[in-house]
Amino acid sequence: MYFAALLARTEDGWEASDTELDDVETLSDLADLAREASPDDDTVLVLIEQEDAWFGLVRVDGEDDPRIYVSDAAAAARSSYGEILLTDELLGREPGDDDADLDSLDLDGTEDGEPDKDADDDEDGASADAVPHSPVGDSEILDDLGVSEKELRALDAEDALGAIAEALGASEVLETVR
Secondary structure, three states: OEEEEEEEEEOOEEEEEEOOOOOOOOHHHHHHHHHHOOOOOOEEEEEEEEOOOEEEEEEEEOOOOOEEEEOOHHHHHOOHHHHHHOOHHHHOOOOOOOOHHHHOOOOOOOOOOOOOOOOOOOOOOOOOOOOOOOOEEOOOOOHHHOOOHHHHHHOOOOOHHHHHHHHHOOHHHHHHHO
């Protein structure tokens, strides 16, 4: 189960709208959806949470590139909505390196079913390209809106969106779409 909403800053304060992400396939699609919510190029926040396991924020300011924060990249990677946010750039990967784990296998036709431990693997055999169980992205995404990096990182996925909305003065409008 997931929840997604748009918070658009206007002259009169924040306006919230519930949003469906079923037709969103890329970060660019998500940014376009956010821009449509604010015809005046004001700040729009896309808030996404999934099963109290992770939350994500996308901030779109006019035509600027979207800024992204994901509370737990590994949990988000298991979600189709999280995969939208976890770009190669955000994860520090080269674009198009989706099969990074395959690169660590030496497939020369002499395999015996046990891949050799690659130099990029850590001592537990995990690939260095694995998605981390930690926050990724721009942790200063809400600094100028009153939520510091430290406060953002300390939020529990279970109540993060409510806490963010409260700090922004938008908890009532967010509750109307929840």
